[in-house]
Amino acid sequence: MDSLETRLRALVLLSLEGDKPAYRELLGELTHYLRIYFGRRLAPTHAANVEDLIQETLLAVHTRRLTYDVARPFTAWLHAIAHYKLVDHLRRHSIRPTVPxxxxxxxxxxxxxxxxxxxxxxxxxxxxxxxxxxxxxxxxxxxxxxxxxxxxxxxxxxxxxxxxxxxxxxxxxxxxxx
The missing domain is CATH 1.10.10 (Arc Repressor Mutant, subunit A)
Known part of the structure; x- marks a missing residue:
């Protein structure tokens, strides 16, 4: 995890300075990482939603990237966003059992x-x-x-x-x- 944190942190710092190739690489790394993250947390019946969650999370990372505190670990910030996207997804798609x-x-x-x-x-x-x-x-x-x-x-x-x-x-x- 340390090497992942180091690699992602370096890419996000470069991208915050305006390095477009670093930003493109960061998004590619995040896509791969988030596919695993969401794949492990969703039931196989909801596996089709993994790509949607990845896109929602990447969009949130993009729109909120300036709020990232560079003094803190990047993966913790990423996990917080991914977690909230997952919770929102589960709330949107859950079927609550009801009995008349x-x-x-x-x-x-x-x-x-x-x-x-x-x-x-x-x-x-x-x-x-x-x-x-x-x-x-x-x-x-x-x-x-x-x-x-x-x-x-x-x-x-x-x-x-x-x-x-x-x-x-x-x-x-x-x-x-x-």
């Missing part, structure tokens, strides 16, 4: 596998109001509005209580799947 409220109970209670007694025991681990709301909506088929009205709650509060109750049941009995 109606499907949460399906993950806990496989049809026909639990008796009423087992269901009572599961729901008995929750606060009484939450248990009753889940039973009314998910077992008896009442609407959230009907269950909320019966408990003098807003529909949003009832939905939230049901969601949190189901999440607690999933964590307790089906393992936390996140």
């Amino acid at each position: 409220l109606d499907d949460e109970m399906a993950g806990i209670v496989p049809s026909g596998d639990l008796s009423a007694h087992d269901l009572d025991r599961m729901l008995g681990t929750l606060p009484e109001r939450t248990s009753t709301l889940i039973r009314k909506v998910k077992v008896e088929g009442a609407s959230v509005a009907e269950a909320a009205s019966a408990h003098n709650m807003s529909e949003g509060a009832a939905k939230l209580a049901i969601h949190r109750g189901l999440k607690a049941l999933m964590a307790r009995f089906a393992g936390d799947r996140r």
Whole structure:
């Protein structure tokens, strides 16, 4: 790493002084280095994005090159830029797992596998109001509005209580799947 740091540092210092061939060589070295850097950090399914990340990072290096503090290691500065480009990429392309409220109970209670007694025991681990709301909506088929009205709650509060109750049941009995 020391030889890489030394080589890149020399090239960046020359390029900051206006040496165009040194700048072209620096970009070539950075392209090779960043291809390895991003290739190791992205899953094979996202390997096609490596070239885009390289280009974004090189553009950031180019536009911010005058902010580089020559008293500090160049590779640390480069890694900071590359890291933030990678994080931005992962945020842009991540698919967050979501489970609609109606499907949460399906993950806990496989049809026909639990008796009423087992269901009572599961729901008995929750606060009484939450248990009753889940039973009314998910077992008896009442609407959230009907269950909320019966408990003098807003529909949003009832939905939230049901969601949190189901999440607690999933964590307790089906393992936390996140």
